[in-house]
Amino acid sequence: VSFAHYAKRLMNEDQVTTIFGCYTSSSRKAVLPIVERLNGLLWYPTVYEGFEYSSNVIYTGAAPNQNSVVLCRYLMDTYGKRFFFVGSDYIYPRTSNRIMHELLRGNGGEVVGEIYLSLRARREHFTTVIRRILDASPDVIFSTVVGDSTIYLYQAYAEAGINPKCMPIASLTTSEAEILAMGCDVGNGHITAAPYFQSIEGTQNNAFVNAFRSRYGANEVTNMCMESAYFQVYVFARALAQVGSMETDVLREMVLGSSFDAPQGTVAIDANSGHTDLWTRIGRANRAGRSRATADPATSGSRRGCRPGRRAARALLRIPRIARDAPEPDAAFGQRAQRELGDQEGAGGVGTEEVVLLGHVPPHRRRHGGPVRLLVALGKAFEGDGGHVLVGPLRPDVEAEPGGHAEADDA
Numbered sequence: 564v565s566f567a568h569y570a571k572r573l574m575n576e577d578q579v580t581t582i583f584g585c586y587t588s589s590s591r592k593a594v595l596p597i598v599e600r601l602n603g604l605l606w607y608p609t610v611y612e613g614f615e616y617s618s619n620v621i622y623t624g625a626a627p628n629q630n631s632v633v634l635c636r637y638l639m640d641t642y643g644k645r646f647f648f649v650g651s652d653y654i655y656p657r658t659s660n661r662i663m664h665e666l667l668r669g670n671g672g673e674v675v676g677e678i679y680l681s682l683r684a685r686r687e688h689f690t691t692v693i694r695r696i697l698d699a700s701p702d703v704i705f706s707t708v709v710g711d712s713t714i715y716l717y718q719a720y721a722e723a724g725i726n727p728k729c730m731p732i733a734s735l736t737t738s739e740a741e742i743l744a745m746g747c748d749v750g751n752g753h754i755t756a757a758p759y760f761q762s763i764e765g766t767q768n769n770a771f772v773n774a775f776r777s778r779y780g781a782n783e784v785t786n787m788c789m790e791s792a793y794f795q796v797y798v799f800a801r802a803l804a805q806v807g808s809m810e811t812d813v814l815r816e817m818v819l820g821s822s823f824d825a826p827q828g829t830v831a832i833d834a835n836s837g838h839t840d841l842w843t844r845i846g847r848a849n850r851a852g853r854s855r856a857t858a859d860p861a862t863s864g865s866r867r868g869c870r871p872g873r874r875a876a877r878a879l880l881r882i883p884r885i886a887r888d889a890p891e892p893d894a895a896f897g898q899r900a901q902r903e904l905g906d907q908e909g910a911g912g913v914g915t916e917e918v919v920l921l922g923h924v925p926p927h928r929r930r931h932g933g934p935v936r937l938l939v940a941l942g943k944a945f946e947g948d949g950g951h952v953l954v955g956p957l958r959p960d961v962e963a964e965p966g967g968h969a970e971a972d973d974a
């Protein structure tokens with residue numbers, strides 16, 4: 564309620580038209596109807612659950628096709644098929660887990676336990692969680708615990724004496740900031756999939772980290788949300804300099820399809836979805852609290868000393884590849900997709916959602932196609948109005964993209 568209230572006040576009383584912010588998906592969901600009604604522009608920096616499109620939002624964090632798919636594949640290859648889900652009780656963890664569940668199920672994995680706790684859960688609540696995890700004996704703990712209680716989960720885990728080499732906690736949200744807060748020894752060995760880690764090599768990131776440290780102190784750390792919030796302001800400022808207007812429709816038009824050399828690498832704002840093409844990496848936290856992006860997620864990481872006999876799952880997850888010369892979308896797309904998806908439902912267990920899970924749009928087709936609402940099939944890719952391509956959790960009949968990056972047209 565307060566997020567909606569403040570957004571309304573910013574826009575109505577303070578005459579603000581562009582807002583940078585919101586961390587949780589629940590805060591974004593609260594602000595969304597306000598920015599839509601008052602035609603503002605919200606820049607949302609956080610990794611999120613997908614299944615949303617708004618012509619009043621620019622999304623610069625990763626969506627599940629960009630991070631869950633890569634993470635699931637890595638975990639199944641490296642640790643095994645039995646996952647335990649623990650999450651905070653709100654939309655991001657619930658939806659993120661639903662997608663992870665689909666990915667697992669589609670590839671012979673299973674969820675051996677699932678627990679949700681309040682965002683305000685305290686340390687003692689996690690003792691019970693760890694007990695249930697030990698009882699279930701999973702290969703991997705997939706955590707969508709968000710906020711302060713993240714620290715308690717990892718601390719309770721460390722206290723129980725579990726070895727991250729054998730049964731790590733994997734997450735899409737545990738960044739350098741959380742690891743610093745929980746203690747670097749506690750975070751050591753756990754896994755996060757994200758487009759940005761402080762340890763990424765490169766001129767842009769060096770400049771970013773150095774500038775950040777000289778401003779906030781040598782012991783402070785950068786993280787994925789910070790980087791995303793950082794580059795979106797540059798993207799905004801450049802568009803503003805070009806159009807000289809804060810009017811949402813004018814500004815957004817300039818932003819869509821633009822790219823930027825961000826600390827993580829070159830990112831691009833997709834012209835049709837307002838989401839960002841970005842670079843997911845798998846990171847493993849070290850003793851210094853830094854996640855090192857693994858060069859080859861599928862082969863890194865030693866499990867020496869872990870119990871034997873659990874054969875890692877083979878690479879099973881596939882990413883649809885979109886042909887460079889894919890035909891222009893036709894107007895009947897909606898009905899056709901609906902028909903095809905309708906036909907598949909039940910038969911193949913394929914679900915549909917009227918939303919966006921970001922796929923890759925080739926540069927030559929990056930143009931603003933107007934607001935689009937697209938059907939996403941789990942496991943299917945479609946061309947839609949405005950030329951958008953979508954991918955969902957994946958089927959084995961399309962070729963895999965090496966390296967795990969969810970771009971699909973460059974091979």
Ligand code: ACM
Nearest residue numbers: 587588610611655
């Ligand atoms: C989140 O709530 N999008 C982490």
